[in-house]
Amino acid sequence: MPLLPLPRSNAGPSLLSELMMNKYYFHQPFNRQMAMFKMIGIKLPASTINGWFQGSCDLLRALYARLKEIVLKSDYIQVDESTIPVISNEKHKAQKAYLWMVRSVMNNLVFFHYDKGSRAQKVILPLLKDFQGALQTDGYQAYSIYEQKKGVLLLGCWAHARRKFSESLKEDKTGAEYALAQIAKIYQVEQMATDQNMNYKQRAELRKRLAYPIMRAFEKWIEGYYPKALQGGKMSKALVYTYNLFLRLSRYHLDGRYLPDNNGAENAIRPVAVGRKGYLFCGNHDAAENAAIMYSLLGCCKASDVNPREWLTDVFSKIALYNSNYDLDLADLLPHNWKKSNSCQNIPKTPTSFD
Template identity: 75%
Template sequence: MSQFSDNDDFIQELLQQRDELYAEVSRFRHADNGTLDTLEKENREKDTIIKQQSEKIDKLLDQLAWYKRKMWNPSRERYIPENPDQRKIDWDGLDLLPEEEKLTKEADKEIIAYERRKPQKEKKKPVRLPLPEDLRREEEFIEPEGLNENWVRIGEEVTEVLEYKPGELYVRKIIRPKYAVKSEEQITEEQSRIRIASLPLLPLPRSNADASLLAEIIMNKYLYHIPFHRQIAMFKQLGLILSASTVNGWFKDVCDLLRALYYRLGEIVKDSDYIQVDESTVPVVNDEKHKTVKAYLWMVRSVMKNLVYFHYDKGSRAQKVVVELLHDYKGAIQTDGYEAYSIYEQKKGVLLLGCWAHARRKFEESLKEDKAGAEYALLQIGKLYQIETMADDQELDFQQRAELRTRLAYPIMVAFEKWIVNYYPKVLPNGRMGRALKYTYSLFYRLSRYHLDGRYKLDNNLAENAIRPLALGRKNYLFCGNHEAAENAAVIYSLIGCCNACDVDVREWLIDVLTKIPNYNNDYSKDLADLLPHNWKNSNKTEIIPTDSNNC
């Protein structure tokens, strides 16, 4: 009986503690007056702030990684997988038709088979080339000491060492003797009593600078990127003192002299049926703002004629500039993904092509964020470049190259496009991988058109190479003084760019053209196109011209 009594007491004690705790909680709730709700609301707000800050930190870390890569990593875009034999690919995203899957597998097999049977190139050992025979030789004899009549000369050892002498300035004195007639009876009234030879046409009539000096100044700045003030210091060491205003005046006059030739170049470039277009920045001084502003130079490259043409329109990058620049153009235009070019999708007679190098660059930047997806994308793009290597190795003509692309490249592009559509929901839309997929898919119709014609290039790299001297130049001379100076720079960059593309000696071309062009400007029956580097090279027969149509 006592046992049951003890249990009842224990239960009553527990019930009493429960009632006390309930009463205490009730008092706390009554005294709280909404404090708990406020704390919960504050916690939710803090969670939201923490989430936003985490996203911002991830974005900043992504940007920091990109800047580190640009600044210190090698600037190569070629992708090599770490272990291609063991890498596993997720094919769940591909939803190919049986016929498309069959064509894709056949293309992969043919590419792999070609790579396996392709002979490996032997690495060449470095060999010291002989010094050119046309260089002037100065002989120096060094006799051994202690010789007498007992010694007989049996030969000699010759060691050739390159020497350098700084450039030399000299004066060409043009002397024109004057002659007077002895007897005035021997001449008619129309004839002059004094005769003197005509002065040869000089590039700049009111200047004492000849073509060779003008060519050297222009070439040093726009080919070797030496600003005028450094050149003035170099000339001073050679004994010639020039003012900055004199050199700038010479440069302006030379650009005016070459401007008609520059316009003729633009007509020829835009007359071709396949061009590449790109744009790049050039700092220009704005007098109103008293600082440099970012302006743009547009570049048009004729792929088949291998000519480049730079255009400047007050530094604008607006769509209206390219519309005016190519308003009558008919043919294929290859560009990057800049939205200004999208207007040509609707223009009759124009075929817009994309650049696979830009798409590949996006995926290469996404490797650290999504290694599996980026590696797969880079592998597919790499196959397209392998097909181009196959065509180059086999020296296929344009028709055969187009057929090879249709048979191998097109099935790969179809599979790649479907993979992009199915893989996009798996990535962060605002991440690097998401942006790479969105960029590539939005331009896929442009990217895939290159297989239609064997002349079309896979990317726009040749155009970017033509712009590279502009990037080097602005790091040295820093800016253009005004819009007129930027227009003059476009003139020189265009003509020197054509010389480099056609493998023409810039100095030799400039000296010859600056000497001849006054005659062309005075005689409109002559075609200025004869002086353009590709035609000048053929007329002067400086070297044997290759048969490849891509070369000048």
Template identity: 85%
Template sequence: MSDFATDKDVLVQELLHERDELFQELSRLRKIDNGALGTLEAKNQELESVVAQKDQQINKLTDQLAWFRHKFFGASTEKYIAEDPNQRKIEWDGLEILPEEKIAIKAAEKELIEYERRKPEKEKMKAVRLALPDHLRRETEVIEPEGLQDNWVRIGEEVTEILEHKPGEVYVRRIERPKYAVKPSAAGENETTKVDAEETPAIRIASLPLLPLPRSNAGSSLLAELMMNKYFYHLPFHRQISMLKMVGVRLPASTINGWFQGSGDLLRALYLRLKDIILESDYIQVDESTVPVINKEKHKASKAYLWMVRSVMDNLVFFHYDKGSRAQKVVVDLLKNYQGAVQTDGYQAYSIYEQKKGVLLLGCWAHARRKFTESLPEDKTGAEYALAQIAKLYQVEDMATDQDLDYEQRAELRKRLAYPIMRAFEKWIEANHPKALPGGRMSKALAYTHGLFMRLSRYHLDGRYFLDNNLAENAIRPLAVGRKGYMFCGNHEAAENAAVMYSLLGCCKTSDVNPREWLTDVFSKIATYNSNYDLDLADLLPHNWKKSNTCQSFSENSN
């Protein structure tokens, strides 16, 4: 029995020892598992954070890709058409609109809707082939029928006129000045025919007419053609050199560039006179655009800027170049003595004029509309509402134009219809801006419009003021077209001369003046005006020149 008991105790001890070992092994494995699980959870959280960042970046890039595709391949118009115009209405939730404001807004919307219903539809013009101008030279070509016989009697004719073209003619203006020797008269010498001590006869010759560029064989008409082709039709000089070569005239590029520099110097005083006239007006629009200029130190083209100022009421424009800078100091120096209304986009350089006495800063609704158009894919409901409100403001302008209202009547119409709509739109922006996705296009559109709303709303103060800066952008468009052709300006002097040409030819376009006729005449007269300070250079500016010259308008010539 004792042996059996002993064996039993040993077995129990072994079992207990084995259990303790298994328990310790299990505890050790559990510790390992807990550590691995913590590591896996940490790695999982890290991966989830990376995936979230990647998703955010993918969404951002997808949004940018959609915007670029629309920008480069989509329709460029900003015109907005709602899916169901009959359901356009203001949502009042969240807006603190006073009861009298609500009544005024509903009345304005009702009047606009009724006007649209009453407005007669414009008749579509039928396409008609215009007759060819009578002043063109005719070359008659007679085609007789085959087998013409003597017993045939002519009873009429069928006439077909075809417009043909020949390359422009380059000709030489040969100026001959006969020289005369004055002989002593038979009665003896007098004061006018007195010869010198060596008995050399006096020489008489006519004075040479004033030429545009002294010591140059470039005539006024050729200079006019070169400058017009480059800065009106955007043909670079190297292409014009090739065109002249086709008619047998070979001109080095250095010669053409020298003529361009001389022409810019010749017209600079006229350009400065134009600048003074524009800055004396009381309503201007300002914009700026890029022009590549060669940087000789870096041996590459650098992005520079040309500033454009447009006198709205006089319909005149001038471009300003200050070493290519876009800094605020440029516009401050340019408009330092200006008094009146200044209409611009949202560029911060213009914000200084909010504080300048005597200057009223106006905004551009087209830029605000553009921001909301870009936000349509992100927030269709909000963007559609904003675009509908802006469309109503333009609808008021169409109404004033259709009714042929004067400036006072237009301002009164804006006060009655447009102002209540703007007030409600401003409150809607204030209510929805905090709800917009931070950093999104809708948030940027709301922030942009809200920050400039004071400027945007001031146009209703005067019937002369426009809702937008589109006319200024139209005036600056030739610069954008031109730089695609000639690519860059060779230096700062060339950019300054380009500003001179764009200014004067831009005024030809706005005044409906034929640039070829104007440049040819001005190049033949400008030397006289530059040397005689009793003459006013303003007489040569296109809008004044047109009044004093019986010439065919550019639009008539174009037709």
């Protein structure tokens, strides 16, 4: 018998891979998978599958910790949050909890973090306590503290500002259309740099020459237009939101690596939104933490264009050795490194509903 991933279990790497991938990549709850197995004559009790799930996540926990370490050592990250329903033992019903997402832009790596479902600032402070570099977020107030932290450059998201003005079109078409046109000009500069295959230094110089004057003029327009907007209306709120964050929004021009928005983070977090429509909720905080592990590692598979079935099967067959031998670096098993070492570029890409 080959060495199996879980002690006292006959579940092989390919079976564990299929269960995990179907739930966290194709968003099929375990009860649906049980029904599918039953149709081909295989009866798997819920307790057995839940045990395999917990055991699989325990196997991958150290790899997940290594991923977090690598992401937080990078010097440019994007952070966002998404809701995930979790059953409360006290109230015996699902309550809204939060997963935090951290994405290393240059390495194209992502991890999710769960801390009792809290969205409070007390969660992000210890998580990013050693981070140094550029931090890109939306306008959530919890991130404001990083304006004062030495070594951290706080960046904003033009996509969020644009969304506010789009929502104002029906209320103030003239003002909203003007604002959207100015933001479009900013993105036209980005497209110009892309079309000309500019490197990071050239892109930063182009932004300084073309985009920064547009942003400065837009800021002055906001100051002059605010008294004309309906107080308390959508246009007024869009102007206040953009004006209060203008320093963050304009800083992306300082470095050609920085992006004008954190759309990449929102794309990385989308599977959580799709998944919660399928399995509806997590049974407890432990299950939510395990979900964070699976979303993190499978999210890296998607970012590196790695076949998740191939990757999970191989990792489940090797992870016990890596967990017990400290001379081996778990980072070698992360999807982007695994892809290089296994020359798996030619593996057919799995059709996915992960988007």
